[in-house]
Amino acid sequence: MKKAALIFVSLMTSVGLGAVLFFSYQQQASAPAALSQADVQVDTATTKHFFDFSLSSLGEQDLDEIKQRISQRPSSDVSLNDEEALFSAYLQYKQALVELEPLQTNQLSALDLEQLHLRILDLQFEYFTVEQIELLFTEENQLRQLAIEKLNIENSNLDPQQKRDLLEEQLSAMPKYIQTAENNHQLVKDLSSLSALDGQQKHIAAVELVGEAGAERLEVLDQQRASFQANMDSYLQHRDELLTSDSLSAQDKQIQITRLREETFDAAQLRRVEALERIHDQSH
Structure with missing residues (x-):
C-alpha cells in the first residue's frame, strides 16, 4: 500500500x-x-x-x-x-x-x-x-x-x-459521539500529565479533572500499580537468582520459579506476569 x-x-x-x-x-x-x-x-x-x-x-x-x-x-x-x-x-x-x-x-x-x-x-x-x-x-x-x-x-x-x-x-x-470521544481522548492526555506532579498538587489537579471521587479512585489505582510493580521487581530479582543458580537443575529451576510466581501474585495476574517475564528476558 x-x-x-x-x-x-x-x-x-x-x-x-x-x-x-x-x-x-x-x-x-x-x-x-x-x-x-x-x-x-x-x-x-x-x-x-x-x-x-x-x-x-x-x-x-x-x-x-x-x-x-x-x-x-x-x-x-x-x-x-x-x-x-x-x-x-x-x-x-x-x-x-x-x-x-x-x-x-x-x-x-x-x-x-x-x-x-x-x-x-x-x-x-x-x-x-x-x-x-x-x-x-x-x-x-x-x-x-x-x-x-x-x-x-x-x-x-x-x-x-x-x-x-x-x-x-x-x-x-x-456529532455528539465525536465530541465525547475527543473529550475522553483529551482527558486521558491530561490524566497522563499528572504523573509529573507529587502529593497534594497531583490530588488537586485530579480533582479538577475528574472530581473528588474520581481522584480517590485514581489514587487507589496508583497504589495498586505501585504495589504490583514492587512485587514484580522483587519477583524478577529472585527469579534471576534461581535462573543463575549452579546448584539447581533446569527442571528444579522451573519448579521453584513457578512456585514463586504463584506465591507472589494473584491468579488473575499470572498471564500478565509471564508476559512481563518475556519482556524482561529479551532486554537482558
Whole structure:
C-alpha cells in the first residue's frame, strides 16, 4: 500500500481511537458467510460500514462472492436505488485512493493534511454524487477536517486555555459521539500529565479533572500499580537468582520459579506476569 493510503488511515485515528466506541451501531441478525466472521454480527450501522465489513472477508471469499452478498442485501437506504452499483463505484474509489501520489514528507503539517483532504474530496466527487458522498463519507470527512483544525490550533501562538476554547468551538459542530470521544481522548492526555506532579498538587489537579471521587479512585489505582510493580521487581530479582543458580537443575529451576510466581501474585495476574517475564528476558 502506498504512503498516501497509510497517511489516510492514520489520519482517521488522529482525533482519538475512542471515536468508534461512541457510534450507535445497529447490527443485522443474519450470519455472515466468511468463517472468520462466523461469530460476528454483520455491521449495518451505515452503508459504508456494511461495505467495509463485507470487504474484510476478502481472501476467504473472492470479490464476486462479496458482490453477490452485497446484491442480496435489501438496502435500508431507499435513495440508493442500486446498492450493487454503488459498491462497484466504492471499489473503484478505494483503488484510486491507494494509487494517490504520496506526499513528499515524513512529518505531516496542517497544510499537508489540507492538501490530502482536498485530493480525497476530489476523488469522492469523481466517483459519487453529492448525496452518495454525504451518505458514505460524512463521518470520515468530518474526522479528517477536525484533525486538520487540531493541528492548526496546536501550532498556533495561543495560550493553552485559548487553544482549548478554540478546540471546543470546533467540536461543537461535530456529532455528539465525536465530541465525547475527543473529550475522553483529551482527558486521558491530561490524566497522563499528572504523573509529573507529587502529593497534594497531583490530588488537586485530579480533582479538577475528574472530581473528588474520581481522584480517590485514581489514587487507589496508583497504589495498586505501585504495589504490583514492587512485587514484580522483587519477583524478577529472585527469579534471576534461581535462573543463575549452579546448584539447581533446569527442571528444579522451573519448579521453584513457578512456585514463586504463584506465591507472589494473584491468579488473575499470572498471564500478565509471564508476559512481563518475556519482556524482561529479551532486554537482558
